[in-house]
Amino acid sequence: MASSSYQAPRGTRDLYPENLAVIRHLERTASRLSRAFGYSEIRPPLFEETGLFLRSLGETSDVVSKEMFTVPRRGKANDASSSVTGYTFRPEGTAGVARAYVNGGFAQRAPLQKWFYVGPMFRYERPQKGRERQFTQFGIEAFGAASPTLDAEVVDLCMRFFEEIGFGDELEVRVNTMGDPSDRDRWCEALRQFFAPRVAARCSDCQERFERNVFRLLDCKNKACQDDNEGSPALSEVLGVDAQTHQTDFLKALQALGRKPVVDPTIVRGLDYYTRTVFEVHYPQLGARSALCGGGRYDGLVEEFGGPHTPAVGFAIGFTATELAMAELGLDESAAVQSIAAESIPVAYCVSITPDDRPHALALAGRLRTHLAAAVVCDHREKSPKAQFKEANKLGVRFVLVVGPDERAAGQVVVRDMQTRDETRVELLQIAAHLAAATEA
RNA sequence: GUGGACAUAGCUCAGUUGGUUAGAGCACCAGAUUGUGGUUCUGGGGGUCGGGGGUUCAAAUCCCCUUGUCCACCCCA
Secondary structure (H helix, E strand, O other), X not given: OOOOOOOOOOOOOOOOHXXXXXXXXXXXXXXXXXXXOOOEEOOOOOEEEHHHHHHHHOOOOHHHHHOOEXXXXXXXXXXXXXXXXXXXXXXXXXXXXXXXXXXXXXXXXXOOEEEEEEEEEEOOOOOEOOEOOEEXXXXXXXXXXXXXXXXXXXXXXXXXXXXXXXXXXXXXXXXXXXXXXXXXXXXXXXXXXXXXXXXHHOOHHHHHHHHXXXXXXXXXXXXXXXXXXXXXXXXXXXXXXXXHHHHHHHHHHHHHOOXXXXXXXXXXXXXXXXXXXXXXEEOHHHHHHOEEEEEEEOOOHHHHXXXXXXXXXXXXXXXXXXXXXXXXXXXXXXXXXXXXXXXXXXXXXXXXXXXXXXXXXXXXXXXXXXXXXXXXXXXXXXXXXXXXHHHHHHHOOOEEEEEXXXXXXXXXXXXXXXXXXXXXXXXXXXXXXXXXXXXXX
């Protein structure tokens, strides 16, 4: 189908100029909002030692067990003195950022760090609606504070992001707690004891989950399995006092911020590092892939990476699903997006009448570029004057500058305003000032 | 990894029970008397009908294989 025999790798897409305005809007909003909340940008590498992700995400997680883009280490592959077996393109941002936090010595010299990042992530998955092998995430990570008010502020920042993009009441924040590690261990044990005698009667997926991650038995969509969940031990039964207090204070703080979270016990994040607060933001109309954002607290991760015990909380927003939701709500054509698209429209097109005029039109464009903020272009395809006007119109250019034999003889240029169709003759030396003034008005 | 649908021009798609040089709209390029745009009119370029094999006098159309895409499951942003 394509004229080229090469195609973009499965699960990736080319972002052409015409599609980039929406993405830029998301990037700029992320950056502006993060700074407003006191977060600074961090850029860790796009790939890390494979072991980093094994350690942080958990070897049984789907991400690690079947979705990693990994390249083997070259040369010293058999070097037993090195623990590095290979490198993996980051499937998520938290692990790399936490590693950078430890390596930078922040835990000792300035424990409180609030960081954000925007960039590509990679997962070797079967692509489908809202899911790609290379996708972009905007994430924030706040280290060094254990207070539930920080959890609430993080959720607020997340919601503010969507509000700035133009979302309204369509979004839903769902929150839950995973407890502290000891709570989770107790809960896990209780669940295993509860389900061990009955797992054989459940669906094949659940048999898998029982071995891999018992928590997931709880959100199985199979009706029979849901019924079977009746009477299973709840985390709240084994939740420690500290984690419990954290959760109630977190909810209070959210209310103080005017947020109305839905407490949803089925939110059990798939990654090992979460503790206490977990949350997701959903756009329910999106169906299968309705989660736009996932996040939570991970108080043990920094320690896991060799740093001192450091509480931390963060989230990641996926642009792919966000773009889909935006398109559904018409937000991809918002004034903000259109104004970004307009940035790449040239302000002027220098038309040459005869072949002899071409070098002069080219030179005029060149001179104007140093004086004007917006782009100035001219023809390079030997088009007729009429065709040049057509192209200028197609580009949406505001002014056409006509360079012909008459104008050259007079040391002037005809400036045509494509909106009003007014034409005025302007001295060569005053064109930049003329255009600047006309653009202001 | 499992299942389903689809694959014709740059894009969106027609193509009747297999039958002559495969079409439309949009886009692109060029014209419609003298140096000027958005409408209209005329003309033009562009397709190994995803690829390979088979059935047939004849295949875009039927069969097999292959590659790719989309959708869903698992799981996740």
